[in-house]
Amino acid sequence: MAMDNMQTFSLSRHSRLFSVPDNNRDYLFVASGDQPYHEEPYRAESYAIAYIKEGGVKLNVGLSVYDVDAPAIITLGPSVIRYFSKRSELLKMDVIFFKESFLMERHADLFFLFKYNFFENSDLIVLPLKESYFDKINKIYELLELSQVSDGFHHDELVRTYIFALVYEIDGYYRQHLTDATNHAKTNPLFVKFRQLLRQNYMKERKLEFYASKLYLSPKSLSAAIKKQSGRSAGKWIDDAVMLEAKVLLQNRSLTVLQISAMLNFSEQSVFGKFFRANSGMSPIEYRKKIDGIDV
CATH class of the missing domain: 2.60.120.280 (Regulatory protein AraC)
Structure with a gap:
């Protein structure tokens, strides 16, 4: 990007x-x-x-x-x-x-x-x-x-x-x-590999199955292992990574919500809107209105 x-x-x-x-x-x-x-x-x-x-x-x-x-x-x-x-x-x-x-x-x-x-x-x-x-x-x-x-x-x-x-x-x-x-990370190799995969792929891959297949695990096993290690399921890590990027991109007023939706590999703007609302309690437009008072 x-x-x-x-x-x-x-x-x-x-x-x-x-x-x-x-x-x-x-x-x-x-x-x-x-x-x-x-x-x-x-x-x-x-x-x-x-x-x-x-x-x-x-x-x-x-x-x-x-x-x-x-x-x-x-x-x-x-x-x-x-x-x-x-x-x-x-x-x-x-x-x-x-x-x-x-x-x-x-x-x-x-x-x-x-x-x-x-x-x-x-x-x-x-x-x-x-x-x-x-x-x-x-x-x-x-x-x-x-x-x-x-x-x-x-x-x-x-x-x-x-x-x-x-x-x-x-x-x-x-x-x-x-x-x-x-060297602490070496004691948690699965968690480290998952986070590396997430950093590299979250812009285009949001499905848990993708990450599980790359780590030769079932989605259920991966999610359980990541939650045990971090207190947060693998799916939540994925959603949080996408949401963090979405919030950064939404602060760029030169980008439309449709463009941001495409950059984050959502099939339609409405799908992105539902995802954003489910994870923040507001729509992308409402989030932009919320930060209008912040000089960025």
Whole structure:
């Protein structure tokens, strides 16, 4: 699916959301302050590394939900559907948003960011920080904040250096401290394979039989196994994935409901409408009316 058809938050949109000046660059730094909460799913045009210093948020990433408490790092790639809601009255969070083109401008390895799956893998997106890394991460964000005070010499290069430092520190942390977490998925191979299949096929396949056949199981056996592992049946995982994409697409006002229905491989718009209502309690048009007040 073309990125143009996805509802994405630009850096300018993020600057408005966080009430900070738009620097007209390919990156944006947001320091701790009164943080907003955007409760409709969206994608972004940029990567993001958020540092939760105090308090916490409830973060929805794809079909996973996390209660994130400080101190922690959240890493998000552009393709990840996310939304978040308030978890505590107190929240101090610094965020660096950056486009891949900004980070890679002077870097020889154009595939650098693809080496680090913690931007896309929902099992690795939230990183609770141990004390030994807390001070190091804190200092990098202090340097990022100081770099915003004035445009000195080598300004962009310094910001890039700090982002590279964050990526290396996060990767080093996983390698050193969280081998159990990163290997956790290996203990649940069926669930992992199912989620991989779902990510690859949910836009065109909604039938449980398709996924069951790919995993050499009966639909009943697959559904029971996935529910035992996750508390949610395989069919519900499929419906939730389609609904999440539908909500993102419906926020793109240039797409008609008929076009979205076709993109999600529904035979008719009416079938899509019934599916959407069954899973949300409202029609696609009613959902659009609901979010009309949200500036996206």
